[in-house]
Structures are given as structure tokens and as C-alpha cells.
Amino acid sequence: MRRHAGRIRLLPVVLRLASHAPRNRADAWEQYWRTVPAGEVLWDGSPKAEGAQYEELVRRHLDPGLPVLDVGCGNGTWTRWLAERFPEAVGIDQSASAVEQAAREASGVPNAAFGVLDALDDGAGGALRERVGEANVFVRGVFHVLRPGARRTLAANLREAVGSRGRVLLTETNFRGSGLAYLEHLGATARHIPGPLRKAIETLPQPGHFGPRELRRAFPASDWTLLEETEVVIGTVPLAEPGVPGVPAEIPGYCAVLAAR
Ligand SMILES: C[S@@+](CC[C@H](N)C(=O)[O-])C[C@H]1O[C@@H](n2cnc3c(N)ncnc32)[C@H](O)[C@@H]1O
Structure with missing residues (x-):
């Protein structure tokens, strides 16, 4: 009952914040990356801890001799992680500000490169x-922010990128409760919303979730072989409450590896 009342009080706070977000998704992402303060990127958890969950999947399914594309790379945290495991890692993002930041943060990494590209473009x-030729593709946190039609378009474009030897490894948040329950899971109350979460709410489109059912719709069995799927945990940056040092939140996630038919 108390939780229900808290959720009802949270709703108008969230609606007011979200009313500032640009309607156009590309504009929203560009504004986000242009203005987000250092250390406040919500999903920028620890690649060391989270990446340990992907290590075995990478080893089992991805050809380590191929280059790797990080599609929707954001600030390039995971492109740098990939550059330690593949001969060449190329991060692409539709946001020029994200790519600029990613290139700056990877300036000492000789085998990482970045480019601006809308991955949904024809x-x-x-x-x-x-x-880069045939390549492995890594995608983290992109499918769950796209509408169903765009998910299918992205999967179709990735099919061309991987060819016959590359594989897609995707990892997405898959919180199955309501949007408000998700925000509460990340520490939001009517009285306080952690800074990194507030920034995302007031700039970005509302995220969805992405799990086995969504995967099968976006990656039809006529075009793709599902090699492995598993639950994972996606980490955030530390999310502070007033007067209390922040701890990272853990978001239920879904990871899959696919080959093109
Ligand atoms: C939640 S962030 C994840 C960033 C990064 N993959 C990570 O895990 O740190 C989603 C990213 O996808 C990018 N993105 C969204 N739609 C895109 C598109 N159509 N083409 C390329 N990038 C896109 C956004 O600009 C943003 O950087």
C-alpha cells in the first residue's frame, strides 16, 4: 500500500522531467551526450565486473581473428574493452558528441577507432x-531503446555486417516490471531521483526491455541461428541517495549470441 502511494507520487515528478526530452530520438541522444557530466552516464558500470559474464561467450563463439564493431558505442567504454580482445575495434554511434567523447577517451588505444553512423540507415x-570487412558485432543497450520496427531494421543491417564468419553478441536490460517500478529499482522516489537517472529521464526516450521474446521478433529464425542466450546483470554507475554514498544498481539483463544464416 505504502509502495503504491509512493509510486503515485513519483508519477507527476517523472512526467514533468520527461516533458523536457526532445521528441526526435536522434536529437535526444545528441543532446544527452553533449550535456551529460563526466561520471554521470547511467549505464556506465564496471566493464571488469560485467564483462566477466561475456568472457566465456566471446571465447566460445566469436572468431578472435576478426575485427569487432561496437554498434551504438556511446562514450566507447565497451569499445575499449573489445580492443583488448580483438585485433581492431570500431565503435559507431549516431551521436557526433558521443563519438567525439569516445575518441578522446580511447586516444591511447591504437586499435580502437570511431565513426558517426545511424545504424538504422539504409x-x-x-x-x-x-x-572493416566481415566482423563480429557487439551491441549493448541499444535494442531496448528502439521501437519494434527499428529493432528489425537494425538486425537486418547487422546481418550484412557479420557475413558468414562474424557473430552478433548483444546484451540488453530486461526489467520486466512497469516503467515506474524500473525507476524505483534505480533509486527514484518522489523526493529524490539520483543525478544520472534524472539526466536520462529529462533527455532520453523512455526505454523498453529486451529478452528472448523480443529477440525472436527482431532476429527471425529464417535469417539467424541463435547460438546461445543467457540472463546477465547489467551494472550502472553509483546512484547516491541524499547524504549516502552511491552504490551501483544491478539491472536484470539478457545476452544472446547469433550467427547469420
Ligand atoms: C544506452 S546507450 C549504450 C551505449 C554503449 N553501448 C554502452 O553500453 O555504454 C545507447 C546508445 O545507442 C546509440 N544509438 C541509438 N540509436 C542509434 C542508431 N540508430 N544508430 C547508432 N547509434 C544509436 C545512442 O546514441 C547511445 O549512445
């Missing part, structure tokens, strides 16, 4: 293929 798959 021809994006061909452009990626032309840039």
Missing part, C-alpha cells in the same frame, strides 16, 4: 562491411 550494414 545501407548502414554495407557501410560497416566496407569499413
